[in-house]
Amino acid sequence: MKFKKEDVIAKMRKDCLIAVIRAKDAAQGEKIVDAITAGGIKFIEITMTMDHGSPVEFIKFLSEKYADSPDIVIGAGTVLDPETARLVILAGANYVVSPGFNADTVRLCNRYRIPMLPGVMTPTEAIHALEAGCDVIKLFPGNILGPSSISTFKGPLPQGEFMPSGGVDVDNVDKWLKAGAFAVGTGSSLTKGAKTGDYDAVRKKAEEFVEAVKKAKG
Template sequence: MTGERLALPERTGASCLIVVARAGDAAEYDRVLDVLIDVGIRSVELTLTTPRTIERLPELVDRYDGALDLGVGTVTDTEQLRRAVLAGARYIVTPVSSTDLVHAAVESGTPIIPGGLTPSELFASWSAGASAVKVFPATQVGPAYVKDLRGPFPDIEVVPSGGVDLAGAVRWLDAGAAAISVGGPLLGDAFSGGDLAALRERAVAFVDVVAEHA
């Protein structure tokens, strides 16, 4: 490993739950984030596939400072990473295994969770200094994969992402995942005009389950 491994942000590590927010536009974030914070969500990954995410990030960081870790996800190159860090991202998430991205994040002092699926991909990111590794898509392997990885890599920290539902969250955490990354099963249609009361119910269910099993 090159240099010291950065810990995940405190709220993210303590809550063991990252909500992946993928909206039609960054203007849609606020109404959803307000609900998530109110029910106890403490870490949200804003995706670069949502237009204007970087532009709005400083404002959102200021608005939710002290209540929420805002990370930036779907980062695939060092320029995106640089802009996200400068805008105030508390952590970086990638869908790919790239030691260049890991090194750049570590050098900037920003925790990073790079994606991968195979043992070689995940270990390359972990040994380069990743704070945790994102198993993506998690539905392709299942919770037992945590134990399989920890055979040869006993210290590796795993965050499953992609299709993790409420029941899956329990199984992954019981298997030893450091946190779970959840999108559609929690957010549902919230970013397309869906009922915020229904969003609240789903979010509460995830918060309660994770609190019991983390």
């Protein structure tokens, strides 16, 4: 389903949880997505780092598969340039995420009213992202910055909304959310069961994440 920008942001604020999927191919990716959505996670971020096949085509496939779903929100991750952003938007991505800040990519996403979450590590980068019109900024790598970085960024930039990604797991997701994170992105700790073909473990881990987020939000 295609969502309006403001609806994506509102849903992201409500759910607070984005599943980052780095699949080796579309077949594995679909099994991971099926397990994650069965576990209750609704935001799916497909990265541009698929080993085999086209992640853009996979996003298109998922967009069509969930075309009638009012809950599942498909996005694209590891988007490094405006050319890739344009492709994933045409394929049906409802939001775009990057490990870094690229002004041209943000500008293109703004043109089509698609939320763009650029990765930052410094206040200077965060200021550039705010000036470019980004509604939510990705703190990356989260495992280096740590939960306390939220208050550090929000000290001089209280108007900023921040989403950590990298190093977020069931045991620390509450720390991130209680520190003021707008949402969190989680990947390897969520999907590690897929490496051995244990997709039920992926589903169970998704359920654990959803429950942890509910407890953290009170």
